[in-house]
Amino acid sequence: MDKKRLEQFKKKLEERQQELRRVVSRTEQDGRDADSEVAQDIADKAANSYNKEFLFHQSNSERQILQMVESALDRIRQGSFGQCISCGEDINTKRLEAVPWTRYCIACQEKLEKGQLVEETE
Numbered sequence: 677m678d679k680k681r682l683e684q685f686k687k688k689l690e691e692r693q694q695e696l697r698r699v700v701s702r703t704e705q706d707g708r709d710a711d712s713e714v715a716q717d718i719a720d721k722a723a724n725s726y727n728k729e730f731l732f733h734q735s736n737s738e739r740q741i742l743q744m745v746e747s748a749l750d751r752i753r754q755g756s757f758g759q760c761i762s763c764g765e766d767i768n769t770k771r772l773e774a775v776p777w778t779r780y781c782i783a784c785q786e787k788l789e790k791g792q793l794v795e796e797t798e
Contacts, residue, residue, distance in 0.1 A: 681769075682752060682757065682758075685748075685752065685757065685758075685772065685776050686749065686752050688776055689745050689748050689752070689777065690749065692745050692776075692777075693742065693745045693746060693749065696738055696741060696742040697742065699738050700735055700738050700739055700742060703731055703734055703735040703738065704735060706731050707728055707731045707732065707735065741777070744777040744778075744779070745776075745777045747777070747779070748776060748777040748778075748779075758772060760779070760780050760781040760784050761780065761796050762779075762780055762781075762787075762793060762796060763781060763783070763784055765781050765783075766781070767780070767781045768781070768782065779796075
């Protein structure tokens with residue numbers, strides 16, 4: 677991959693990283709704020725509990741994407757960005773443009789989703 681293209685992906689990933697960090701921080705603060713609310717009756721307590729659970733799941737999902745974005749930035753620094761971490765083949769550029777933090781080529785991603793490939797950790 678040429679340096680100009682790699683810089684474009686790096687910039688896109690860094691912007692996404694900053695955005696996700698802000699969202700995760702805001703969601704955590706919203707969760708703390710929900711904890712401090714004094715619920716009056718059982719319905720209020722149930723609604724408060726539901727809100728905290730929703731915020732937890734939202735934050736968890738965003739945190740996972742943030743980890744993938746940070747791993748992609750690490751791969752850029754290591755010189756392996758754009759290569760499938762399973763088979764080592766180049767990942768299609770259109771796939772990287774859509775999901776720059778992807779770790780797998782289409783074939784390996786499909787195998788992973790079918791349970792035919794064990795997810796590798798970085």
